[in-house]
Amino acid sequence: MCGIFCGLSLSSAHVRWDKTVDAYLRRRGPDWSQDATVTGPDSSYSCLFSAHVLHMRGHLTPQPVQGDDGNILLWNGEIFGGLSVTPEENDTTVVSRRLSTCSSPSEILTVLSAIQGPWGFVYYQKAGDYLWFGRDFFGRRSLLWKYDAEIRALVVTSVAERLSAADRSSWQEIPAVGVYRVDLKAASEAGFVTFEIFPWAHAGNDVTTCCSEFTLEFVPGGCSAVVNQYGLTLISPVCPLNVSVPTSSHQIEVESGSHSSASDLEELLVSKMKNNEVKHLIDVLSEAVRRRVQSLPVGAPESSLLTHHHADIAILFSGGIDSMILAALADRHLPAHQPIDLLNVAFKRHNPKRQKESAKSVKRKPAGSRSEEAGSQTSSPFDVPDRLTGKAGLKELQDLNPGRPWNFVEINVTQEEVQKTRQERISHLVHPLATVLDDSIGCAVWFAARGVGVIVEDNNQRAFTSSAKVVLTGIGADEQLAGYSRHRVRFKMSGHEGLVQELAMELGRISSRNLGRDDRVIGDHGKEARFPYLDEDVVSYLNSLPVWEKADLSLPRGVGEKLLLRLAAKQLGLGPSAILPKRAMQFGSRIAKMEDSHEKASDKCSRLLPG
Numbered sequence: 001m002c003g004i005f006c007g008l009s010l011s012s013a014h015v016r017w018d019k020t021v022d023a024y025l026r027r028r029g030p031d032w033s034q035d036a037t038v039t040g041p042d043s044s045y046s047c048l049f050s051a052h053v054l055h056m057r058g059h060l061t062p063q064p065v066q067g068d069d070g071n072i073l074l075w076n077g078e079i080f081g082g083l084s085v086t087p088e089e090n091d092t093t094v095v096s097r098r099l100s101t102c103s104s105p106s107e108i109l110t111v112l113s114a115i116q117g118p119w120g121f122v123y124y125q126k127a128g129d130y131l132w133f134g135r136d137f138f139g140r141r142s143l144l145w146k147y148d149a150e151i152r153a154l155v156v157t158s159v160a161e162r163l164s165a166a167d168r169s170s171w172q173e174i175p176a177v178g179v180y181r182v183d184l185k186a187a188s189e190a191g192f193v194t195f196e197i198f199p200w201a202h203a204g205n206d207v208t209t210c211c212s213e214f215t216l217e218f219v220p221g222g223c224s225a226v227v228n229q230y231g232l233t234l235i236s237p238v239c240p241l242n243v244s245v246p247t248s249s250h251q252i253e254v255e256s257g258s259h260s261s262a263s264d265l266e267e268l269l270v271s272k273m274k275n276n277e278v279k280h281l282i283d284v285l286s287e288a289v290r291r292r293v294q295s296l297p298v299g300a301p302e303s304s305l306l307t308h309h310h311a312d313i314a315i316l317f318s319g320g321i322d323s324m325i326l327a328a329l330a331d332r333h334l335p336a337h338q339p340i341d342l343l344n345v346a347f348k349r350h351n352p353k354r355q356k357e358s359a360k361s362v363k364r365k366p367a368g369s370r371s372e373e374a375g376s377q378t379s380s381p382f383d384v385p386d387r388l389t390g391k392a393g394l395k396e397l398q399d400l401n402p403g404r405p406w407n408f409v410e411i412n413v414t415q416e417e418v419q420k421t422r423q424e425r426i427s428h429l430v431h432p433l434a435t436v437l438d439d440s441i442g443c444a445v446w447f448a449a450r451g452v453g454v455i456v457e458d459n460n461q462r463a464f465t466s467s468a469k470v471v472l473t474g475i476g477a478d479e480q481l482a483g484y485s486r487h488r489v490r491f492k493m494s495g496h497e498g499l500v501q502e503l504a505m506e507l508g509r510i511s512s513r514n515l516g517r518d519d520r521v522i523g524d525h526g527k528e529a530r531f532p533y534l535d536e537d538v539v540s541y542l543n544s545l546p547v548w549e550k551a552d553l554s555l556p557r558g559v560g561e562k563l564l565l566r567l568a569a570k571q572l573g574l575g576p577s578a579i580l581p582k583r584a585m586q587f588g589s590r591i592a593k594m595e596d597s598h599e600k601a602s603d604k605c606s607r608l609l610p611g
Contacts, residue, residue: 001141001528002063003028003052003158004074006122008131010045010152010188017048017155024159024428028523031055036064036072038124044188047124047131049074054526056469057295058090065096070126073099076141076158077119078528080291081536082237083111099123105181106232108132109198112179113235116536118519122156134179137200137237138534139511142519143174144432147193149222154182154193159520162431162610171432175218176200176511178234180225195225201233202240237536241504241543245496277549278567280541285568288535289329292472311407314341314468314527316448318386318588319393321562321569322474324577326532327393328569330472331401339405341466342397344390345448346382347413347591382412386588389580396575409464411453415594418443427608429520434608437601440586441514442521445473448589449522449529469527475514476533479506480542481562482551483582488561491553500547507539557581 003025009015026033029052038047051063051074065073079091083098095111102108108125118140123132133156135143147154148170160171174180178199187193219225293313313330317323323342330340380387387410394408422443430442451466478484482491482499490502515531522529532538542550545564552560558581559566569578586592599605 001028001054001056001078001523002074002076003523004063004076004120004122005048005050005157006074006131006133006155007048007050008045008154008156008182008184008187008193009047010191010193015046015151015153021157021159021161022050022052024161024524025050025052025157027526028158029053030526031060032062034062034064036066038072038126040129040184040188045184047184049122049124054469054523054528056528057085058088058093061090061092063092065092067096067100069100071096071100072124074122075119077115077121077136078117078295078530079115080288080295081116082114095121099125103127105198105228105230109179109232109234113237116237118531120158129184131182131184132179133174135174135176135511137176137234137536138507138531138539139173139176139515140519140529140531140534142516142523144171144516145174145220146170146172147220147222149192152191154220154223158523159429160431162428162608170220172218172220173432173512173516181228193223195219195223196228197225198228199233200236202236238539239543241500241507242546243500243504244546245500246546246548277545277564278571281538281564282568282571284535284537284541285325285532286329286332288532288538289326289472290333291535292470292530292532293330293333296470310467311339311341311405312468313338313470313472314343314449314451314466315472316445316474317342317344317390317393317408318583318585319344319389319391319577320386320474320580320583320588321565321574321577322477322533324393324396324574325565325569325572326472326474327397327406328400328572328574329532331397331404336401336403337405339407341407341409341451341468342390342394343409343411343448343451343453343466343471344387345411345413345444345589346384346387347415347418347444347589347594348381349415349590349594382410384588384590385583386585389577389583389588393577396577399575400573407455407464407466409451409453409455409466411447411451413447413591418447418591418594421446422607425524426521429524430517430608433517434604435601436599436603436605437586438517439605439608440591440601442517444585444589444591445518446521446524449527450525471522471527471529473518473522473529473531474533475518476510476531476539477562477565478582479503479510480533480539480550481565482547482553483562485582487551488553488557496547499551499553503547510534 005025007017032053034051036049049064049072053063063074073096075092075095079085083094085091085094098111099108119136120141120143135141142158144160145156178197181196182193296312315323315326394406397406426442426446430438449471453464454461455464487499487502491499519529550564552563558579561582566578
């Protein structure tokens with residue numbers, strides 16, 4: 001992973017680039033930093049390329065990569081399939097080598113279309129004076145842009161700094177609808193930038209249709225955008241969503257309240273076991289996890305040579321089904337002696353009265369509930385719902401593989417620390433997003449990914465900091481398998497047809513709603529976010545299934561949503577976690593309870609605004 005920056009000036013005057021963003025870029029890539037500059041004929045334009053590398057694969061490859069042909073590449077990505085990368089190779093070298101052989105736009109698009117994995121890139125193609133940039137199909141790597149019409153300068157960067165209220169609207173996330181090309185000669189002559197779009201498309205789709213969601217509101221002020229005149233597209237790495245719905249004769253009546261106990265729900269799961277679909281999902285998801293936990297740098301020290309507590313892989317861990325399955329599958333593909341860090345975050349509001357009320361609510365939970373069992377031994381103010389289910393999930397994993405060192409990292413965060421860190425760091429990383437939800441998730445993920453907490457062993461607590469550079473996250477499961485409460489609302493109002501439309505929208509907006517923000521927040525610790533549920537093969541398989549094979553929202557919470565994943569959990573040998581209802585991170589970690597307000601998730605968050 002890297003922090004990349006490209007500044008394009010269309011003025012012959014020397015531009016001093018604002019490098020205040022350097023500190024954020026260096027945190028993303030602490031292993032190597034370097035700049036390169038290109039100047040056009042008669043100084044008609046100039047480009048500054050800056051890269052900050054986090055060494056994640058093969059041998060360290062300095063960036064920007066400059067070829068003998070004059071081409072320059074900034075690459076922030078990982079190749080998990082599509083192009084051949086040997087264990088000794090660095091994928092940056094592979095991409096640079098392949099792009100250097102391309103002489104036409106179609107050849108460049110063919111290379112990019114073949115890559116399976118997350119990426120953001122900037123590429124200067126000397127032949128023709130072109131500047132290419134863009135994000136992968138899902139937008140798993142952050143890329144922002146801004147254009148200053150006064151000095152005729154364009155900036156493309158992994159992360160930006162929130163400056164002032166006046167500047168707040170200037171930065172935007174680059175839409176993950178395709179890749180973009182700037183004709184540098186034409187731009188310097190015209191005095192402004194036109195983005196030529198090469199959109200993502202399913203094979204056979206019309207190029208105009210592919211860009212139907214791309215409107216001028218996403219283009220920086222002072223610039224313009226056009227779909228390329230050749231009708232060329234990137235080929236989508238996933239198959240189209242199956243939009244079929246069952247006939248009325250196959251509709252199932254809602255069984256409200258017909259299953260109430262854990263044993264009833266587990267029996268229901270067993271009765272609905274679909275061996276072929278479940279086996280296939282486990283196979284593709286297991287392979288997705290394998291690719292992400294085994295792609296590590298050549299020469300990376302064995303964990304056992306450090307101490308038995310140091311891990312290469314960490315998981316954002318709540319004990320819910322998404323993170324439990326990732327942990328169970330990671331266990332398959334890592335040597336038995338290597339630890340896995342389970343990062344579990346909890347927030348404590350400075351309000352003694354609220355803490356007493358929270359403790360009472362735990363005691364009021366039904367006898368035999370998983371949260372009650374997990375919390376019966378302690379009354380810590382950090383015993384938030386995700387901490388309780390996390391501890392219960394840890395026990396399941398220990399039963400699944402007692403020989404594995406599972407580092408359950410209790411990350412306890414006070415309100416004072418959140419307020420201080422939000423202003424100093426997190427508000428800049430979340431930027432340009434600015435809702436209450438972005439604040440809650442951004443803060444929760446930042447502290448979780450930092451991995452600074454305690455481990456409790458044999459009733460002894462000791463300080464612990466996760467050394468893992470790879471952080472697995474479960475994002476993408478709810479979006480594809482109808483895990484959110486709004487999916488139930490849509491299903492109740494519009495049936496399967498409405499649910500299909502909702503799921504299509506979820507995956508279509510995940511780049512702008514979630515992934516860019518999460519990449520910036522996790523990357524700030526010099527760690528790389530990896531998303532197994534958004535692996536191309538996993539998404540293609542889930543897209544190929546009719547919606548009723550993935551979820552049955554006529555069934556109760558804890559079973560109907562993400563039904564196929566729950567069946568997979570049972571097949572993998574997991575227990576109570578397979579029937580845990582969905583609980584959003586901001587509520588499970590209790591960060592959403594920190595502020596004295598009745599905010600809506602979609603409201604603009606005043607805490608993220610400049611002071």
